[in-house]
Amino acid sequence: MIIYGVALLAFCMLAGVFVGDLIGSFIGVQANVGGIGIAMLLLIYLSNLGNKKLQFGPLTESGIHFWSAMYIPIVVAMAAKQNVIGALSGGWMALLAGVGAVVVSFLLIPVLAHFTPAAERGNSNAD
Amino acid sequence: MLTETLTAVLSKNALITAFLFIGFLMWLSYFLSEKLTRGQIHGSAVAITIGLVLAYLGGQYTGGSKGLADIAIFSGVGIMGGAMFRDFAIVATAFGVKTDELKKAGWIGAASVIIGVALSFFIGALVAVSFGYTDPVAISTIGAGAATYIVGPVTGTALGASSDVIALSVAAGLTKSVLVMVGTPFVANRIGLNNPYSAMIYGGLMGTTSGVAAGLAATDPKLVPYGAMTATFYTGAGCLLAPSLLFLIVRALA
Numbered sequence: 001m002i003i004y005g006v007a008l009l010a011f012c013m014l015a016g017v018f019v020g021d022l023i024g025s026f027i028g029v030q031a032n033v034g035g036i037g038i039a040m041l042l043l044i045y046l047s048n049l050g051n052k053k054l055q056f057g058p059l060t061e062s063g064i065h066f067w068s069a070m071y072i073p074i075v076v077a078m079a080a081k082q083n084v085i086g087a088l089s090g091g092w093m094a095l096l097a098g099v100g101a102v103v104v105s106f107l108l109i110p111v112l113a114h115f116t117p118a119a120e121r122g123n124s125n126a127d
Numbered sequence: 128m129l130t131e132t133l134t135a136v137l138s139k140n141a142l143i144t145a146f147l148f149i150g151f152l153m154w155l156s157y158f159l160s161e162k163l164t165r166g167q168i169h170g171s172a173v174a175i176t177i178g179l180v181l182a183y184l185g186g187q188y189t190g191g192s193k194g195l196a197d198i199a200i201f202s203g204v205g206i207m208g209g210a211m212f213r214d215f216a217i218v219a220t221a222f223g224v225k226t227d228e229l230k231k232a233g234w235i236g237a238a239s240v241i242i243g244v245a246l247s248f249f250i251g252a253l254v255a256v257s258f259g260y261t262d263p264v265a266i267s268t269i270g271a272g273a274a275t276y277i278v279g280p281v282t283g284t285a286l287g288a289s290s291d292v293i294a295l296s297v298a299a300g301l302t303k304s305v306l307v308m309v310g311t312p313f314v315a316n317r318i319g320l321n322n323p324y325s326a327m328i329y330g331g332l333m334g335t336t337s338g339v340a341a342g343l344a345a346t347d348p349k350l351v352p353y354g355a356m357t358a359t360f361y362t363g364a365g366c367l368l369a370p371s372l373l374f375l376i377v378r379a380l381a
Contacts, residue, residue: 009215009218009219009222010215012218013214013215013218016218017214020363023363024363024366027367029281029363029366029367030281030284030285030366031277031278031281031362031363031365031366032362032363033360033363033364033367034359034360034363035359036214036217036218036336036355036359037355037356037357037359037360039214039218039221040217040218040220040221040224040352040355040356040359041221041229041356043218043219043221043222044221044222044224044226044229045226047222047223048225048226061222064219064222065219065222066219067215067216067218067219068216068219068220068222070212070216070219071216071217071219071220071340071344071348071351072153072171072174072344072348073149073150073153073207074207074208074212074213074216075171075175075208075213075216075337075340075341075344076149076152076153076156076171076174076175076177076178076208077145077149077178077204077205077207077208077212078178078208078209078213078337078340078341079174079175079176079178079179079182079208079308079341080149080152080178080179080181080182080185080194080195080196080201080204080208081182081193081194081195081196081204081205081208081209082178082179082182082194082301082304082305082337083182083186083192083193083194083301084179084182084183084186084194084301084305085183085186085187085192086186086192086297086298086301087298087301087302087304087305088183088298088302089298090294090295090297090298090299090301090302091295091298092258093254093255093258093269093295093299094269094272094295094296094298094299094302095298095299095302096254097250097251097254097255097269097270097272097273097299097302098251098273098298098299098300098301098302098303098306099302099303099306100250100251100253100254100273101246101247101250101251101273101274101299101303102303102306102307102310102333104246104247104250105243105246105247105332105333106310106314106318107318108242108246108332109318109319109320109325109328109329109332110318110319110325112235112238112239112242112328112332113319113324113325113328115235
């Protein structure tokens, strides 16, 4: 049933956010630490169990695929609710701080990518 | 009477209205992408850009902070694009990811989170110093804002920064997330953002969940789970490091 997939997804997310909140309060920060990442790892773990313990029916899978496919529209809705005025209202300093952080971080990606095994860099351009 | 009834129906069924509206926006965006740019600029990149423009217009029209979602009939856009549905969809993208790929780039992905937080923090701090700030609390708060717009206020509150400095840190973080959304597809090829490994590094360095989510969606949706995975640890790491270690470094230097 489709709801099994949706429910499984919900379980992974709630479990991940719960653990992320626990980690946050354990190390004393007022934030969720990696909750969604933990939820993703949990889902990956469960979906890679294969035929051993957990059998995903095609309908169960489609309950997860639906939300995966809704990802881009949801992100578009997210863009439409951003506080763009707030971003622009901070003046030059806030703008420069944000732009500077993005530009330098972009530049560092190829540098750090060198530390992954060369064979694993996939179809990246010859650099 | 007709308009009133229609407005009432659209507002009462806000989330459903959002499905229709975003669906239309997606169609329009893919149409424009095909006709105006011959697919050069990805449809989702067009959609995200239109979304941001609408957010700007909505903010200007209502004076609120939730962009288009502050207009009653579009309030469902705020639900659909809120953190709950966003995170649910992000988790769903992880379905089918192979664990091997994560393991191979695991340590560099983890390292990129720490490097990313420190890098954005010190760039924000440098900008603050160059604008004449000398108080280590203000410098650290603005630096933390350059990490994400959540790390900024959390750090500012922890260190006791003034509310206008906290507002600046939020603005810096918002600028970062908007720029990552719009800029990523344009630089993706040049910075080698075309495989799971660089996507994990990208997520770790950028850290803004919304920026990374939209940036990768507009570049290559297949990379989303990898970038989102590392980005999700960034705000937590930032809230941990900025008010403690990074603040102590700033205070020692200032």
